[in-house]
Amino acid sequence: MxxxxxxxxxxxxxxxxxxxxxxxxxxxxxxxxxxxxxxxxxxxxxxxxxxxxxxxxxxxxxxxxxxxxxxxxxxxxxxxxxxxxxxxxxxxISVFYQTLFVFIGQIFVGIIVDYFVLNQLSVGKIIGGILVLFGLLYNLMIDKKNAEIQFIEK
Structure with missing residues (x-):
């Protein structure tokens, strides 16, 4: 199953x-x-x-x-x-980044809905969402640096 x-x-x-x-x-x-x-x-x-x-x-x-x-x-x-x-x-935007953006949006909207509908605020979900967001931002910075290096080498 x-x-x-x-x-x-x-x-x-x-x-x-x-x-x-x-x-x-x-x-x-x-x-x-x-x-x-x-x-x-x-x-x-x-x-x-x-x-x-x-x-x-x-x-x-x-x-x-x-x-x-x-x-x-x-x-x-x-x-x-x-x-x-x-x-x-x-x-x-790459499909990978779009999927991450949607995932991050779903996490934070879920947190907001839980807060207003269920009166619950999950610290674990907030920390997890922030970690995923920082991971995405870090990956974006690495991709930007790699693109700049490739542009300079050409």
């Missing part, structure tokens, strides 16, 4: 990187906002097909949309912003 979860986690990571690259190429071909639009159209079509074949389609009729908090709808806006920024940044 552990192998199954490992495989799912690995597949999720691979599809995230592949989606970023495909979205970037699509944005380069048809434009940033148009690429994001088609990304969401395909996403809603795929989600609708999965919903039709799932057992949860029957529960939609009992759902009261007015009971959903307004802040829940901001997830779509945040998703659009992430796709636009990712499509814009992918040709300019």
């Amino acid at each position: 552990i192998l199954f979860y490992f495989t799912l986690a690995f597949a999720a990571g691979v599809t995230t990187v592949v989606a970023r690259i495909v979205n970037s190429h699509l944005a380069g071909k048809i434009g940033l906002l148009q690429g994001t639009f088609y990304n969401y159209v395909m996403g809603i079509l795929s989600a609708s097909i999965i919903l039709l074949f799932s057992n949860e389609v029957n529960q939609l009729s009992s759902l009261d949309f007015s009971s959903i908090p307004v802040k829940a709808y901001f997830g779509g806006i945040v998703g659009i912003a992430v796709v636009v920024l990712s499509s814009y940044a992918t040709p300019r």
Whole structure:
């Protein structure tokens, strides 16, 4: 069973990187906002097909949309912003650095959510996030120095 979860986690990571690259190429071909639009159209079509074949389609009729908090709808806006920024940044930043930026962002947003929703502040998560951030900054400085050295040698 552990192998199954490992495989799912690995597949999720691979599809995230592949989606970023495909979205970037699509944005380069048809434009940033148009690429994001088609990304969401395909996403809603795929989600609708999965919903039709799932057992949860029957529960939609009992759902009261007015009971959903307004802040829940901001997830779509945040998703659009992430796709636009990712499509814009992918040709300019390596996939490795993008993945690290997303990871660091998830760590610190998770800390903020835990603080405001659960009233918990994890010192371990903060220290871990700061260590990853410093590691990223250190790696960026090394890459910058190597690029300068290569530029001078040419």
